[in-house]
Amino acid sequence: xxxxxxxxxxxxxxHDSAQPxxxxxxxxxxxxxxxxxxxxxxxxxxERIAAEAVAVLDSDGTQxxxxxxxxxxxxxxATTLYWHVDTKDDVLDLALDEIFGEVPLPxxxxxxxxxxxxxxxxxxxxxxxxxxxxxxxxLGTRPLMxxxxxxxxxxxxxxLLAAGVPQPHLAxxxxxxxNYVIGSVATRAAWHARGDESAIRRxxxxxxxxxxxxxxxxxxxxxxxxxxxxxxxxxxxxxxxDGLHARASPQ
Amino acid sequence: xxxxxxxxxxxxxxHDSAQPxxxxxxxxxxxxxxxxxxxxxxxxxxERIAAEAVAVLDSDGTQxxxxxxxxxxxxxxATTLYWHVDTKDDVLDLALDEIFGEVPLPxxxxxxxxxxxxxxxxxxxxxxxxxxxxxxxxLGTRPLMxxxxxxxxxxxxxxLLAAGVPQPHLAxxxxxxxNYVIGSVATRAAWHARGDESAIRRxxxxxxxxxxxxxxxxxxxxxxxxxxxxxxxxxxxxxxxDGLHARASPQ
DNA sequence: CTATTACTAGAACGTTGGTCTAGTAATCGC
DNA sequence: GCGATTACTAGACCAACGTTCTAGTAATAG
Numbered sequence: 001x002x003x004x005x006x007x008x009x010x011x012x013x014x015h016d017s018a019q020p021x022x023x024x025x026x027x028x029x030x031x032x033x034x035x036x037x038x039x040x041x042x043x044x045x046x047e048r049i050a051a052e053a054v055a056v057l058d059s060d061g062t063q064x065x066x067x068x069x070x071x072x073x074x075x076x077x078a079t080t081l082y083w084h085v086d087t088k089d090d091v092l093d094l095a096l097d098e099i100f101g102e103v104p105l106p107x108x109x110x111x112x113x114x115x116x117x118x119x120x121x122x123x124x125x126x127x128x129x130x131x132x133x134x135x136x137x138x139l140g141t142r143p144l145m146x147x148x149x150x151x152x153x154x155x156x157x158x159x160l161l162a163a164g165v166p167q168p169h170l171a172x173x174x175x176x177x178x179n180y181v182i183g184s185v186a187t188r189a190a191w192h193a194r195g196d197e198s199a200i201r202r203x204x205x206x207x208x209x210x211x212x213x214x215x216x217x218x219x220x221x222x223x224x225x226x227x228x229x230x231x232x233x234x235x236x237x238x239x240x241x242d243g244l245h246a247r248a249s250p251q
Numbered sequence: 252x253x254x255x256x257x258x259x260x261x262x263x264x265x266h267d268s269a270q271p272x273x274x275x276x277x278x279x280x281x282x283x284x285x286x287x288x289x290x291x292x293x294x295x296x297x298e299r300i301a302a303e304a305v306a307v308l309d310s311d312g313t314q315x316x317x318x319x320x321x322x323x324x325x326x327x328x329a330t331t332l333y334w335h336v337d338t339k340d341d342v343l344d345l346a347l348d349e350i351f352g353e354v355p356l357p358x359x360x361x362x363x364x365x366x367x368x369x370x371x372x373x374x375x376x377x378x379x380x381x382x383x384x385x386x387x388x389x390l391g392t393r394p395l396m397x398x399x400x401x402x403x404x405x406x407x408x409x410x411l412l413a414a415g416v417p418q419p420h421l422a423x424x425x426x427x428x429x430n431y432v433i434g435s436v437a438t439r440a441a442w443h444a445r446g447d448e449s450a451i452r453r454x455x456x457x458x459x460x461x462x463x464x465x466x467x468x469x470x471x472x473x474x475x476x477x478x479x480x481x482x483x484x485x486x487x488x489x490x491x492x493d494g495l496h497a498r499a500s501p502q
Numbered sequence: 503c504t505a506t507t508a509c510t511a512g513a514a515c516g517t518t519g520g521t522c523t524a525g526t527a528a529t530c531g532c
Numbered sequence: 533g534c535g536a537t538t539a540c541t542a543g544a545c546c547a548a549c550g551t552t553c554t555a556g557t558a559a560t561a562g
Contacts, residue, residue: 028445031454044540067519077542079521084540088519136391140437141444145455150466157468169486170472171479175438176487180427183434186391187426193392194279203282204396215401217408221421228422235420236427236491243493295509317549328511330551335509339550 029090030097030145044076046084050094057095057134065091089142096138097146102128105155114163115241121159122181122237125152129185136189139182153178164248173244180240184233280341281348281396295327297335301345308346308385316342340393347389348397353379356406365414366492372410373432373488376403380436387440390433404429415499424495431491435484 052074056065067088071078085091103125106117129135144153156174165173191197205223212219303325307316318339322329336342354376357368380386395404407425416424442448456474463470 028451028454031458066517068517078519079543080541082520137388140387140391140440143441143445143451143455145458147465150459150462150469154466154469157472161468161472167472170468171474172483172486173490175483176431176435176490179434179438179487180431181434182437183430183432184427186433186437187430189391190394194394200279200394203279204394207282207396208401211401214398215405217412218401218405221408221412221418223422232423232426235423236430239424239427239494239498240487240491241494242497243490243495246493246497247490318551319549330512330553331510333551 028143028145029086029093030147044074044080044084046094048074049081049084049091050098053091053095054098054132058132062134062137067091092138093142093146096135096142096144097148099128099132099135100144100146100148100152102131103148103152105151114159115245118156118159118163118177119237119241121155122177123234126181126185126233129181130188133189133192136186137193139186163244165244166248169247177240180237184236188229279394279396280337280344281398283337295325295331295335297345299325300332300335300342301349304342304346305349305383309383313385313388318342343389344393344397347386347393347395348399350379350383350386351395351397351399351403353382354399354403356402365410366496369407369410369414369428370488370492372406373428374485377432377436377484380432381439384440384443387437388444390437414495416495417499420498428491431488435487439480 049070053065053070056070056073060069067081068078070091071081074081081091085094103121106121129139144150153174156178157170160170160173160177161167191200194200208215208219208222300321304316304321307321307324311320318332319329321342322332325332332342336345354372357372380390395401404425407429408421411421411424411428412418442451445451459466459470459473
């Protein structure tokens with residue numbers, strides 16, 4: 001099984017070479033030099049830890065990812081992990097960036113049609129995150145600064161720039177799109193987090209109906225049928241891209 | 252100190268009366284009957300627990316909210332909490348809905364201008380969530396089904412309905428707006444979660460510059476100066492509302 | 503006056519993230 | 533070659549956590 005999902009062979013990055021001793025070792029794994037001068041196919045490495053952490057998270061969820069379990073699955077002692085990693089939070093950082101690497105990066109696009117490639121990219125991003133539902137809660141926990149996350153962000157910026165979004169609004173547009181994806185994933189994954197999703201959805205539906213005096217509009221119009229999530233995401237994204245298109249200097 | 256923040260007196264709801272024995276007690280606190288038949292000003296209650304949990308979270312953060320600490324601040328034993336609440340997760344559910352109650356609900360709006368009130372509402376929602384930065388990671392963890400959350404959701408739906416959003420797209424539009432807010436809050440709060448925000452931001456800025464070969468666009472155009480967050484949120488929201496406006500049947 | 507209900511709480515269990523200390527095997531300077 | 537250093541591993545241990553078990557108390561009901 002080892003790394004459950006189908007795993008597209010998307011481009012990955014993992015630079016963290018040298019990096020002139022940024023001695024204000026601020027928070028994140030990505031900004032710290034790593035403890036490695038690969039001598040001879042080290043049996044344990046950040047890469048193996050990251051990959052196995054993703055596998056554990058996929059199959060057992062956040063709660064059951066413990067340093068001991070992770071170490072056991074890697075065939076090593078629990079304390080050994082702390083040589084490669086400072087805290088459990090580091091492991092989560094690594095795991096999160098690992099899955100960002102699964103989002104395929106289209107080639108830098110031709111300027112004629114930016115909308116479809118952009119839309120496709122955002123859909124794929126969302127899909128990958130939903131394939132690893134544990135990622136959603138983590139997104140609000142740490143800045144996304146891993147190499148894979150930054151590469152995706154770079155693509156987003158470059159695409160919007162090519163699409164004619166004026167420079168003063170570039171960051172805001174990228175930020176907005178990415179926030180829309182993240183929010184959608186969070187909302188969607190929230191229903192998955194608590195055990196049996198359809199049972200909860202039924203209960204929630206009942207709840208709305210039972211209090212339809214308080215929630216008339218929702219009781220009448222909101223039906224969280226199963227396919228709705230994807231269509232709603234697309235629909236909302238289109239509102240957004242419409243607005244973006246209208247204000248981007250057409251080129 | 253008791254409940255740190257300024258606390259606007261927004262409308263609050265807390266119905267969970269009777270509720271015909273929904274014996275498939277699915278996941279959430281909100282769908283279960285509570286353990287209370289108020290006899291005589293019970294010294295401990297869900298309300299007091301929720302309020303104090305918010306206070307602890309505000310001042311000390313998620314990590315340091317423990318059942319023992321919470322109980323101590325309530326002047327009671329740790330185990331006592333478990334009479335009122337099933338798990339710590341329940342406490343978080345209660346705390347989260349508690350702060351949703353801080354978002355002021357405008358009066359059902361006149362049909363002439365829906366855009367400003369809607370925009371103001373979403374801004375306020377975001378502001379409240381950012382005032383309690385611990386809320387962001389929780390949003391991707393559980394469906395929002397507390398009475399206060401549902402009331403806000405109801406307002407959103409009602410507003411969009413009044414704005415002329417056609418019924419088949421109503422849920423999608425509401426979903427999209429709410430996801431945009433949630434995503435923005437998550438991204439924003441992520442930087443706040445790890446200790447010193449400005450230090451991390453500087454380090455990240457350096458990181459981008461140091462690898463400007465990999466991230467040319469971001470290195471050149473992205474500056475996460477301090478005020479940018481608010482303006483970016485507004486800007487992105489306007490893209491969205493533009494698109495929405497264009498497709499909503501004008502009325 | 504007894505039974506029941508609403509609620510409180512100490513002690514304890516298993517598990518967790520993390521540290522301390524001690525070790526081993528390979529490489530490097532000489 | 534050889535001692536010192538570096539890269540890495542790991543057992544024992546710690547404080548703290550969420551939660552359960554069991555035992556209680558105070559008030560109401562009959």
